Every structure is written in structure tokens, then in C-alpha cells.
Amino acid sequence: MYTRSRSWVLTCPGPRIQSVCRAGRRPHGRRGQGSGTVRDAFRDGSRPNQLPTQSPPSNSLDGLIYLRPNPPRRASGPSSPSIEESEVQSEVQVEAGHTAPADSEALRLVVRLRSREADGVVALVLADAEGAELPEWEPGAHVDVCLSGFTRQYSLCGDPSDRHHYRLGVLLEPAGRGGSQLIHEILYPGSAVTVRPPRNHFPFAVADDYLFIAGGIGLTPLLPMIARAEAEGRRWRLVYGGRTRASMAFLGELAAYGDKVQVVPQDEHGLLELTDLLAVPGERHVYCCGPEPLIEAVERLCAGWPPGRLHVERFTARAADGEDEQTAFEVECAESGVTVTVPPGQSMLDALLAAGVDLNYDCREGTCGTCELDLLEGLADHRDAVLSSEERNAGELIFPCVSRARSDRLVVDA
Numbered sequence: 001m002y003t004r005s006r007s008w009v010l011t012c013p014g015p016r017i018q019s020v021c022r023a024g025r026r027p028h029g030r031r032g033q034g035s036g037t038v039r040d041a042f043r044d045g046s047r048p049n050q051l052p053t054q055s056p057p058s059n060s061l062d063g064l065i066y067l068r069p070n071p072p073r074r075a076s077g078p079s080s081p082s083i084e085e086s087e088v089q090s091e092v093q094v095e096a097g098h099t100a101p102a103d104s105e106a107l108r109l110v111v112r113l114r115s116r117e118a119d120g121v122v123a124l125v126l127a128d129a130e131g132a133e134l135p136e137w138e139p140g141a142h143v144d145v146c147l148s149g150f151t152r153q154y155s156l157c158g159d160p161s162d163r164h165h166y167r168l169g170v171l172l173e174p175a176g177r178g179g180s181q182l183i184h185e186i187l188y189p190g191s192a193v194t195v196r197p198p199r200n201h202f203p204f205a206v207a208d209d210y211l212f213i214a215g216g217i218g219l220t221p222l223l224p225m226i227a228r229a230e231a232e233g234r235r236w237r238l239v240y241g242g243r244t245r246a247s248m249a250f251l252g253e254l255a256a257y258g259d260k261v262q263v264v265p266q267d268e269h270g271l272l273e274l275t276d277l278l279a280v281p282g283e284r285h286v287y288c289c290g291p292e293p294l295i296e297a298v299e300r301l302c303a304g305w306p307p308g309r310l311h312v313e314r315f316t317a318r319a320a321d322g323e324d325e326q327t328a329f330e331v332e333c334a335e336s337g338v339t340v341t342v343p344p345g346q347s348m349l350d351a352l353l354a355a356g357v358d359l360n361y362d363c364r365e366g367t368c369g370t371c372e373l374d375l376l377e378g379l380a381d382h383r384d385a386v387l388s389s390e391e392r393n394a395g396e397l398i399f400p401c402v403s404r405a406r407s408d409r410l411v412v413d414a
């Protein structure tokens with residue numbers, strides 16, 4: 001979901017192995033327990049099932065959608081979104097003149113289709129209001145959806161060869177921060193919405209054999225990968241877990257793949273059994289997206305695998321280490337010449353901003369990738385959900401909104 005595509009390969013030790021990805025975006029559940037089995041509810045399962053509002057709001061959306069003032073610094077057809085399933089064919093035409101035009105790359109799009117894909121999950125198909133082609137993307141990419149006061153990242157789950165549509169799958173999270181709720185409430189066919197061009201922190205590697213592991217809404221970035229693997233005649237298999245069958249999105253599409261897809265609703269079959277699945281590395285590449293307990297379980301089981309075989313995408317940044325949080329460190333900005341001390345309890349981003357350093361940022365959670373800085377010297381304590389294990393080990397980048405230092409001093413390119 002950002003233009004900084006690299007080849008990510010990782011190894012999996014530790015709490016967050018091979019993120020061949022970056023791009024977290026959504027909140028998730030709790031930490032997992034047990035090995036080989038995800039003992040926690042799926043992200044979508046920990047929340048009450050709640051159907052989205054079925055009719056468009058009566059109020060105008062004017063002024064509700066706008067861009068954040070800090071654009072990405074290095075910014076870096078849908079698989080036929082079942083039109084027949086469209087739940088609302090409203091003609092609510094909203095003024096496409098979103099506000100906040102600070103981001104010259106921003107795309108002013110219109111919702112063309114909204115379909116209900118599962119309990120609490122809607123798919124939105126977006127297109128340019130004038131029918132223009134949209135920027136290209138590859139499987140694993142996401143876009144930033146810019147709404148009133150915040151930005152959220154959503155994986156593109158349509159067809160990359162369709163240059164006129166982006167499809168997103170949005171899980172309603174009543175206990176979230178409000179982004180998904182707003183999307184569910186206000187975005188209907190005809191609604192205007194601003195998104196930033198696709199970025200990809202979860203690139204799809206060429207391989208002959210894939211194992212896809214999805215938990216809940218974590219299926220979305222995997223859908224285009226599956227379609228590509230199928231189109232290219234690769235071996236692949238999907239294991240898809242969710243709390244209940246009714247909560248699992250896109251089952252209709254997946255049915256076309258027959259027995260390559262294993263659907264595992266927790267209330268029918270219990271938890272995903274991963275141990276046997278991941279016992280032998282073979283030549284497979286594993287792509288996993290879902291709640292943190294699922295990813296942690298997969299990482300544990302793949303810890304001895306050859307580097308580069310496991311690719312994960314997280315919804316949230318890594319948990320902070322309380323002790324490190326209490327440690328002050330110094331940051332020197334090579335470009336501006338500013339040097340600041342980051343005290344305990346303050347983020348590096350805030351310290352640099354307070355010192356007048358001009359930085360781009362957005363989520364402040366280590367998930368969007370916007371605040372990325374080149375790390376020139378020092379050891380980082382990476383806490384973002386963007387960098388892969390290899391990138392963390394390389395020590396060349398840092399996300400100052402959440403990451404800190406393992407050395408007394410860092411030098412960054414700012």
C-alpha cells in the first residue's frame with residue numbers, strides 16, 4: 001500500500017517474523033497462546049456481529065471527506081464485485097470536491113458499488129468520477145482512505161488488471177477508533193472519497209507453491225494473490241479461519257476454487273490447526289494476514305524455515321517495551337542539523353516536530369509508513385508494523401512515530 005516496493009524476505013524468529021510486508025492497518029485481537037493453534041478469537045470474531053447501515057444517510061457528505069495535511073514523504077476490477085449482490089444502489093451523488101487538497105497525488109474517487117460480503121463486512125468498489133484510469137497496483141497493495149479527521153489503510157482486493165476500479169473490503173469494528181464505522185455509515189454508491197495511490201508493503205513473490213493463511217478480514221490482501229497464483233498455474237492452498245461462517249467474507253468467490261480452499265469457521269471446526277500445515281518448509285511460500293495471535297502462531301512454527309519463505313502482514317504495530325519506553329536517547333538530523341533528546345514517554349516524531357523538523361506523518365501508530373526516515377547511524381528499536389525482519393535487521397530505515405533507539409544516539413536523514 002505504498003510505493004516502496006521491495007522484495008521482502010524474512011526469517012521468522014521472534015515475535016514478528018517475516019513481515020514481508022508493511023502496511024498494517026487494522027486493529028486486531030489479543031495475543032495468541034499455544035503453538036500451532038490459534039487460541040484466540042479472530043479479529044472479526046472478537047466483536048459483535050453487526051450489520052452495516054442498510055440505507056444511505058440523509059445528510060450530505062459535503063465537508064466530511066478530506067485529505068490530511070501531511071502527504072506521504074516517499075509515497076513510495078475487482079474480481080467482479082458481484083454487482084448483483086449490491087445492497088444499495090443509491091443515487092446519492094455527493095459533491096466530489098473534497099477538501100484538503102494538500103496531497104497532489106490524492107485520488108478523488110467515487111463509490112460505484114457497495115456489497116455486503118459477510119456480517120459486518122462490506123466491499124466497496126471505487127472509480128474515478130470521470131472514468132479515468134487509476135494508478136496501477138500489484139497484489140498485496142493497499143490504499144489510504146482519507147476521511148474526516150483520519151486516514152485508514154485498506155488492502156486492495158480486486159483485480160489489478162482492472163485499471164478503472166479499486167475494491168476494498170471493510171470490516172465494521174464497533175470497538176475501533178471510528179474509521180470503519182464511518183465508512184460503513186457514509187459510503188454508498190455515489191459517495192465521494194479521497195484515497196492515496198496504492199502502496200505495497202506486502203509484495204507477492206514469484207514461487208511455484210503457496211500456502212495462504214487468512215484470519216477474518218485478513219483475507220483481503222490474499223485474494224489478488226490467490227487469483228494470480230491460480231491464473232499462472234501455481235500450486236496453492238488457502239486456509240481461511242473466522243469466528244463463524246456468516247462472518248467470513250468473500251466465501252462466494254472462494255467457492256470457485258474448489259478444494260484448494262479450506263474454510264474453517266471456529267464455531268464449526270474449532271481453531272486453525274497449523275502445526276501439520278507448517279511442519280515441513282518444502283519450497284512453499286507462506287502468506288499470512290489476520291489477527292496478531294494467528295500471525296504469531298505462524299511465525300513460531302516457521303521460525304526454522306529458510307529466510308524469505310514467510311510473508312506476513314499485520315494490522316497493528318508491535319507492542320512497545322515498557323522499559324525501553326523509559327529510556328531517553330539523542331537524535332541528530334543530518335539534513336537540518338537539528339539534534340534533540342527524546343525523553344521517556346515522548347515519541348521521536350513528537351520530539352523532532354517540536355524542534356521544528358519538517359516531517360510527514362499520518363497514523364502515528366507505525367502502520368502507514370508515512371513517517372519513514374533513513375537511519376544513518378545508531379541502532380533502532382523497531383516497533384512498526386511496516387518493516388520486514390530483513391529490513392529491521394538491515395537498520396537502514398526507521399519510523400519515528402513508534403520506534404525508539406537501542407543505542408544512545410541515532411542519526412537520521414531529516
Ligand code: FES
Binds near residue numbers: 367
Ligand atoms: S508509520 Fe504512520 S506516521 Fe509513522
